[in-house]
Amino acid sequence: MTHRLSDRAIWLVGRASLHAHRLVQEQMTGSAQRKQHYGILASLADKGPAVQAHLADRLLIDRSDLVTYLDELEAAKQISRRTDPTDRRRKIVAITSRGQATLKRLDTLMYAADDDLLSPLKAEERTELARLLTKLLPSDLAP
Amino acid sequence: MTHRLSDRAIWLVGRASLHAHRLVQEQMTGSAQRKQHYGILASLADKGPAVQAHLADRLLIDRSDLVTYLDELEAAKQISRRTDPTDRRRKIVAITSRGQATLKRLDTLMYAADDDLLSPLKAEERTELARLLTKLLPSDLAP
């Protein structure tokens, strides 16, 4: 009661996210990629090609914003879009080999930022934090 | 390795923060207050008056942004600013009685949003999450 902020998960998670974002920016200086590009490429690499609407829902990204990010990634030949033959409203997005290479490079940066962020925690605490955060999320990030 | 995103705390905490922010917005519709106002008022109420620079550091808010937020809170007579007599560069910020009342109201909203956010977790998991997140933060939120 006497220390509201340290009790409010809403506040804590917001500030932790800001701190994390700053660490990512440190790693990403000079890399013309966005943090969202990482999420998109990682999702496509790990879960396979996807329709844009489903991809947006999985990543908690707005569908109209995803269009922009995919435009950028497509211009860099890191993803491909093709119309779904069974439903021509949809476009199926897939990662390219160039996208795989970029992802590998980004993953190194994100791993380093992750290590900075988690440095105050022990190994068991890190996995426990990941488990708890995953339970919070409305989208299904699990396999 | 096969599921990058669910392994990256950087990504998880960012998406959890977005989800939390949406829940706060649901609660705050119609309330002319910002989320940052809550943090400022709560910090001043729980830890007492503070110099702007220290307050900004504690809350992980940019110093120039804090100026704007304090202008708004001051216009609503929820905080007061006075020059520090021992160092006239500094201004000491304090919460007013009207600010206390607003904080009480905001705290109810934030508590409700917190409860939504944490609904997938058991009581012990909630306190564990708060503990872990607090350890991550560079600023000192503890008493």
Added chain:
DNA sequence: CCTATATCAGGCTAACTGAAATTT
């Protein structure tokens, strides 16, 4: 006819950058 999908145009706000004025 209604719904779903991708796309586009525009707005909002938190966060950031850089610089000025004042005081130590």
Added chain:
DNA sequence: CAAATTTCAGTTGGCCTGATATAG
């Protein structure tokens, strides 16, 4: 003179809203 504090002006990026064209 150099450093700290508050303040101001302007930019960026992520998120959001509403609308359109196309397809089921």
